[in-house]
Amino acid sequence: MSVATRTINFTLNGAPVSATIAPHHTLLEVVRDTFGLNGARESCGQGLCGCCTLMVNGQSVSGCLSLAAFADGATVTTVENLAVDGKLSPLQTAFIECGAFQCGFCTSGFLLMATELLASNPKPTEGEIRNHLSGNLCRCATYPEVMRAVQLAAERMA
Amino acid sequence: MNRGNDRLENLLIPFELLEPRTLPEALSMLADDDTAVRPMGGGTALMLMMKAAVFTPRRLVSLRALAPALGGIALDERGALCLGGMATLSSLEHSALVKTHASVITRAMPQLSNVRVRHVATVGGALAHADPHMDLPTILTALDARVQIAGPGGSRELFVDALITGYYETALAGNELITGVAIDAVPGRKAAYIKCTTRAADDWPALGVALSLVCSGGHIETARVVIGAATDRPTRVPAAEAALAGALIEGTTLAAATLDRVRDAVASQVVYTSDAQGSGAYKRQLARVHVVRAITAALQA
Numbered sequence: 001m002s003v004a005t006r007t008i009n010f011t012l013n014g015a016p017v018s019a020t021i022a023p024h025h026t027l028l029e030v031v032r033d034t035f036g037l038n039g040a041r042e043s044c045g046q047g048l049c050g051c052c053t054l055m056v057n058g059q060s061v062s063g064c065l066s067l068a069a070f071a072d073g074a075t076v077t078t079v080e081n082l083a084v085d086g087k088l089s090p091l092q093t094a095f096i097e098c099g100a101f102q103c104g105f106c107t108s109g110f111l112l113m114a115t116e117l118l119a120s121n122p123k124p125t126e127g128e129i130r131n132h133l134s135g136n137l138c139r140c141a142t143y144p145e146v147m148r149a150v151q152l153a154a155e156r157m158a
Numbered sequence: 159m160n161r162g163n164d165r166l167e168n169l170l171i172p173f174e175l176l177e178p179r180t181l182p183e184a185l186s187m188l189a190d191d192d193t194a195v196r197p198m199g200g201g202t203a204l205m206l207m208m209k210a211a212v213f214t215p216r217r218l219v220s221l222r223a224l225a226p227a228l229g230g231i232a233l234d235e236r237g238a239l240c241l242g243g244m245a246t247l248s249s250l251e252h253s254a255l256v257k258t259h260a261s262v263i264t265r266a267m268p269q270l271s272n273v274r275v276r277h278v279a280t281v282g283g284a285l286a287h288a289d290p291h292m293d294l295p296t297i298l299t300a301l302d303a304r305v306q307i308a309g310p311g312g313s314r315e316l317f318v319d320a321l322i323t324g325y326y327e328t329a330l331a332g333n334e335l336i337t338g339v340a341i342d343a344v345p346g347r348k349a350a351y352i353k354c355t356t357r358a359a360d361d362w363p364a365l366g367v368a369l370s371l372v373c374s375g376g377h378i379e380t381a382r383v384v385i386g387a388a389t390d391r392p393t394r395v396p397a398a399e400a401a402l403a404g405a406l407i408e409g410t411t412l413a414a415a416t417l418d419r420v421r422d423a424v425a426s427q428v429v430y431t432s433d434a435q436g437s438g439a440y441k442r443q444l445a446r447v448h449v450v451r452a453i454t455a456a457l458q459a
Binding site for chain 1: 202222
């Protein structure tokens with residue numbers, strides 16, 4: 001069966017882009033395979049682990065559960081957009097200083113979720129951080145270090 | 159830049175994707191007699207079913223473009239809280255109106271799935287999907303919420319209790335859509351929802367207990383007791399509701415004999431299903447304990 005393709009236009013990390021996609025393609029696949037942005041990764045494929053986190057119109061979504069067609073007209077940002085001119089964000093720096101990862105597979109998702117949290121809630125309580133990150137899994141179990149990194153970034157950004 | 163899609167490959171099987179701009183257009187694209195044609199709200203649940211090949215759509219009708227019209231949260235002229243069918247769970251979570259008029263929903267939201275899913279998942283989708291493990295339908299049943307449904311012949315309204323008829327089954331025809339949910343203003347009503355998860359905190363619940371108590375003059379006038387997740391659909395427990403009706407409120411609790419009757423009712427009048435979240439017998443015991451905690455939580459609300 002021939003699959004009808006369509007062209008979507010959207011803003012990706014600040015730049016206008018277009019892509020030819022089929023209705024069943026996920027946004028994660030397009031970001032990775034079409035645009036070569038490999039920071040977001042598919043792990044569980046069920047929206048539970050957070051490794052595929054992308055920002056669409058300023059809100060975190062699971063890229064593996066998002067159809068690419070719905071990105072038409074949207075603003076999409078990925079973890080690659082956090083550093084500006086090669087300078088890491090305060091949160092990224094805090095992750096490094098606190099050792100908030102081991103293998104690093106989940107890190108991009110944690111970074112985007114925590115960036116989202118701090119943007120709307122600059123002084124989150126420990127419970128608020130835990131709640132916002134509860135949908136992100138780290139199989140290396142660096143959760144205590146992640147908590148410290150988010151708190152450290154919040155202090156520095158205050 | 160424009161890139162092709164030659165490298166793309168995923169687990170989903172191709173389908174037709176339509177994005178109607180208006181409700182009548184959306185209704186005209188649905189089919190009463192073809193289960194491979196489905197409307198899609200946020201799509202989080204359908205995507206999971208599609209990836210698992212449990213659902214292989216021929217046509218998906220995305221309702222996203224209807225969100226501006228059907229995504230609102232407002233009070234109607236009679237004071238009922240109206241949630242648009244395309245309102246996201248996040249918009250409920252952060253709504254001042256919801257907090258004022260149905261704070262049980264606000265309190266439940268942070269434990270429901272995760273932030274990313276709540277950003278996308280919709281009220282209408284949660285109801286139409288009728289997955290018994292979803293929390294919102296159980297809560298809305300306890301609030302006697304009315305579901306507004308549009309179809310080719312006009313609109314109709316059903317209580318959530320009548321909408322969800324079984325395990326992933328609803329009274330919706332294939333060419334009907336949920337346009338909104340209304341929660342009537344009931345003076346003196348207090349409500350609580352307790353979710354029990356047996357693995358991760360944001361796992362699907364093994365049990366959900368939703369309860370509302372209409373209180374007046376130190377008494378409970380009427381009650382709703384609803385068991386979810388452990389059952390094939392949100393299930394009211396009339397014997398427990400009867401035990402609560404007329405009960406004298408003692409601080410934030412009730413007489414021990416009343417609580418015993420409620421415990422016995424939820425244990426004996428409900429069929430608890432066994433699954434990966436726990437055995438039926440275990441969930442029955444969870445329900446006995448948590449129904450009393452829910453009563454206390456509602457009276458403190």
